[in-house]
Amino acid sequence: EAQVTQNPRYLITVTGKKLTVTCSQNMNHEYMSWYRQDPGLGLRQIYYSMNVEVTDKGDVPEGYKVSRKEKRNFPLILESPSPNQTSLYFCASSLQGLGNQPQHFGDGTRLSIL
Amino acid sequence: QKEVEQNSGPLSVPEGAIASLNCTYSDRGSQSFFWYRQYSGKSPELIMFIYSNGDKEDGRFTAQLNKASQYVSLLIRDSQPSDSATYLCVVNRGSGYALNFGKGTSLLVTP
Numbered sequence: 001e002a003q004v005t006q007n008p009r010y011l012i013t014v015t016g017k018k019l020t021v022t023c024s025q026n027m028n029h030e031y032m033s034w035y036r037q038d039p040g041l042g043l044r045q046i047y048y049s050m051n052v053e054v055t056d057k058g059d060v061p062e063g064y065k066v067s068r069k070e071k072r073n074f075p076l077i078l079e080s081p082s083p084n085q086t087s088l089y090f091c092a093s094s095l096q097g098l099g100n101q102p103q104h105f106g107d108g109t110r111l112s113i114l
Numbered sequence: 115q116k117e118v119e120q121n122s123g124p125l126s127v128p129e130g131a132i133a134s135l136n137c138t139y140s141d142r143g144s145q146s147f148f149w150y151r152q153y154s155g156k157s158p159e160l161i162m163f164i165y166s167n168g169d170k171e172d173g174r175f176t177a178q179l180n181k182a183s184q185y186v187s188l189l190i191r192d193s194q195p196s197d198s199a200t201y202l203c204v205v206n207r208g209s210g211y212a213l214n215f216g217k218g219t220s221l222l223v224t225p
Contacts, residue, residue, distance in 0.1 A: 031211070035215075040217070041217070042202075042215050042216065042217035042218060043158070043202070043215040044215070045212055048211065048212065050211065056211075058212060059212075088155075090157055100145060100146040100165065100206060101146075102148055102163055103160075103213075104160075105158050105159070107156070107157050108155075108156070108157050
């Protein structure tokens with residue numbers, strides 16, 4: 001089954017404790033992206049990757065890191081999480097990143113930073 | 115100016131009626147337009163995409179695009195309670211590879 005898999009689905013942690021949210025897709029997609037969704041603000045792009053070893057900042061990259069060492073994986077790293085990073089996070093992928101193709105979303109990761 | 119604007123709603127329609135969801139965008143270079151449905155706490159799922167001016171129909175859904183007016187809409191015919199969700203209008207940016215997301219319109223279909 002074609003899918004984007006995120007882990008964990010839920011996480012409660014404390015300020016400053018490094019965490020990684022994994023994202024994996026099995027569709028051989030070139031483009032992958034991370035979004036956060038907050039009430040009243042909608043979906044905002046954090047980082048995206050056009051292909052292996054090619055990443056770029058989205059609209060709200062501060063406090064986040066990403067890497068794309070393999071085509072299928074695109075982890076999101078919070079080196080020193082803060083309460084303002086409490087949010088619902090989505091990973092998405094599309095065949096190519098030309099902006100003209102629909103994105104497939106993972107089920108989301110709900111992060112709470114205390 | 116917000117890149118993609120949608121009425122937040124809620125838009126309430128009776129079961130069986132036509133629901134009309136509207137979206138305006140500001141980037142004249144945008145070429146690709148998507149409608150996603152999102153149930154509360156769930157991930158967005160693609161409903162329709164449209165690239166050319168005019169109408170595109172898929173089952174009960176019709177997307178309409180007017181690039182001159184920078185307007186895109188989604189019509190849902192024979193609305194069902196299961197259509198109750200938030201509908202996101204998504205538009206590609208004319209330059210670069212990112213997308214602009216509207217904040218969504220909440221639709222409530224009442225039995």
